[in-house]
Amino acid sequence: MPISSLSYADADARLGGALSAVFEGAGASPGYGEVLFFDGDLTLDGDFLDAVNELRGGVELVVVTGDLTVNGPIALYADRPGLYVGGHTKAETLEGGEAEIYIHDGTFTHLVYGWYNHGSLRTGTVETPWVIDYDHAMDVYAPGGRWVNNYDDDADDADFAVGDGIVEAFVPEVVDPEDHCLNVDEFLDRLRAGLPVLRPGAPDGGRGGE
Incomplete structure (x- = not known):
């Protein structure tokens, strides 16, 4: 699979303007420097960010034109790198903080999580039990x-x-007792361990982004 280091403008041109279509307007101008451009499908072992840093440090945006398969989590809490995937994304989790993330569609074993009011997380249709x-x-x-x-x-x-x-729906092990919200780290640990996170009889939910 060809891997290139491109400027944002060159990467955007290679994709017919797809990057600027999804990233511009989401806060300030992207201002990305180096783009790590994967032309085709990409499979990575372990944590996505660790794997990318092993390939090349200092990357500001990762672009995958095909499918992205990660045998671990995708967790991008800093503002760089951002992520764009043109095909199907499969990973344990999709977690976004200050980074800009756009994927077409995907499958995430445990959850999709958006944290804090900087950055953005946008998807097509995804399969996951929790958002x-x-x-x-x-x-x-x-x-x-x-x-x-x-x-x-x-x-x-x-x-x-x-x-x-x-408080009434979730087991106490995953609830912050002071703020009455989920402790996401504990929540994710229980999901990974195959332990229940909902109390017996709690509603299943299933809004599904409607």
Whole structure:
């Protein structure tokens, strides 16, 4: 699979303007320097960010024109690198913080999580059991996924929200006792261990991004 180091303008031109179509307007101008450009499918072992850094450090944007398969999590909490995937993305998790992330469609074993109000996380149709939003710019369509508002008690667009909704639905091991929200690290640890996160009789949810 060809790998190139390109400028943002050159990478955008190679994709017919697809990068600027999804990244421009999401906050400030992207201002990306080096783009690590994978033309075709890409498979990585372990943590996505660690694997990318082993290939080349200091990359500001990773572009995969085909499918991306990661045998581990995708967790991009710093503002660089961003991620664009033109094909199907498969990983343990998709976690976004200050980075800009855009994927076409995907399958995520445990969750999709958007944290904090910088950056953005946008997807096509994804399969995942959980979508957790902490005041993030999220545009995620996950049919059948259970949605958690982990920032405030607004349950209009979520199955579970901060306060009684989370406290009553989830096992105490994954609930922050002071803020009455999910402790996402503990939540993810239990999912990885195959342990229950919902109390017996709690609603299944399933808003699915509707």
